[in-house]
Amino acid sequence: MAASLPQLDVAKMQMVQDLEIEMMSDMYNRMTAACHKKCIPPKYKDAELVKGESVCLDRCVAKYLDIHERVGRKLTQMSLQDEEAVKKLQGEMPKM
Amino acid sequence: MDALRNFKDFLLVFNTMSETCFTRCVNTFQTRELTEDEDRCVELCSNKNIRVNHKVMSVYMEVQPLIVQKRIEEMEKLNPPATENVPESVETSNYTQPDNITPSDSKDETQDTSSQPQP
Numbered sequence: 001m002a003a004s005l006p007q008l009d010v011a012k013m014q015m016v017q018d019l020e021i022e023m024m025s026d027m028y029n030r031m032t033a034a035c036h037k038k039c040i041p042p043k044y045k046d047a048e049l050v051k052g053e054s055v056c057l058d059r060c061v062a063k064y065l066d067i068h069e070r071v072g073r074k075l076t077q078m079s080l081q082d083e084e085a086v087k088k089l090q091g092e093m094p095k096m
Numbered sequence: 097m098d099a100l101r102n103f104k105d106f107l108l109v110f111n112t113m114s115e116t117c118f119t120r121c122v123n124t125f126q127t128r129e130l131t132e133d134e135d136r137c138v139e140l141c142s143n144k145n146i147r148v149n150h151k152v153m154s155v156y157m158e159v160q161p162l163i164v165q166k167r168i169e170e171m172e173k174l175n176p177p178a179t180e181n182v183p184e185s186v187e188t189s190n191y192t193q194p195d196n197i198t199p200s201d202s203k204d205e206t207q208d209t210s211s212q213p214q215p
Contacts, residue, residue, distance in 0.1 A: 015100060023107040030115040039125070055125070062128040067121075067138055068114040074142050075110055 027068060035060035109149060117141035 039056035049057075121137035122130070130138070 012100065016103065019100070019104055019107065023104075023111060026108075027111050027114065030111060034115055034119055037119075038122070059125040059128050060122075063122050063125075063130055063134075064114070064118050066130055067118045070138060071114045071117060071142050072110060075106070075113070075146070078146055079106070 031061065031064045031068075034064060113142060113145050116145065 035057055039053055039060055117138050121134050121141055124131065124134075
């Protein structure tokens with residue numbers, strides 16, 4: 001995803017990496033919250049993880065990461081399309 | 097710096113979209129794989145959310161300047177411009193550079209003209 005940005009110097013590259021790590025951490029938090037809401041019922045009968053809850057969490061995380069990857073692919077595909085459209089417009093502008 | 101902010105916004109949209117589509121589309125946990133229905137739902141969800149983002153952005157860019165303009169006009173009414181000798185048509189053009197006009201400047205000029213009550 002960072003490859004889509006223009007040439008950056010070392011300092012900015014570092015900022016981009018920090019940003020990616022921060023966003024990854026944000027994604028992790030959202031995933032935890034979402035799977036907690038989906039898999040753990042609000043009434044707490046037992047402190048231990050029941051097998052059903054454990055399996056649910058396992059699959060929940062797998063599905064979330066799968067969806068995250070698909071959405072990412074779609075967004076980068078869309079932004080590339082937008083970039084090409086903008087470049088086309090800019091290419092046509094000087095002719096006018 | 098601008099590109100970095102755009103990148104950050106993009107990543108935030110990305111994360112929010114993943115969370116929303118997951119929460120709304122995935123309701124079964126029988127397998128680690130996504131079912132066909134969930135797959136289709138996620139596809140539709142992401143497309144729709146992208147369009148929502150574009151629409152919101154376009155309307156925002158259209159409406160926000162109008163609101164800012166209204167705010168400026170209200171502020172102008174509350175703090176009348178310092179140059180009272182200048183005709184009104186020129187006064188409005190002064191406010192294209194609001195940074196040059198400071199409250200202290202306006203008070204200094206009003207002291208010269210008449211004994212107006214200071215706020």
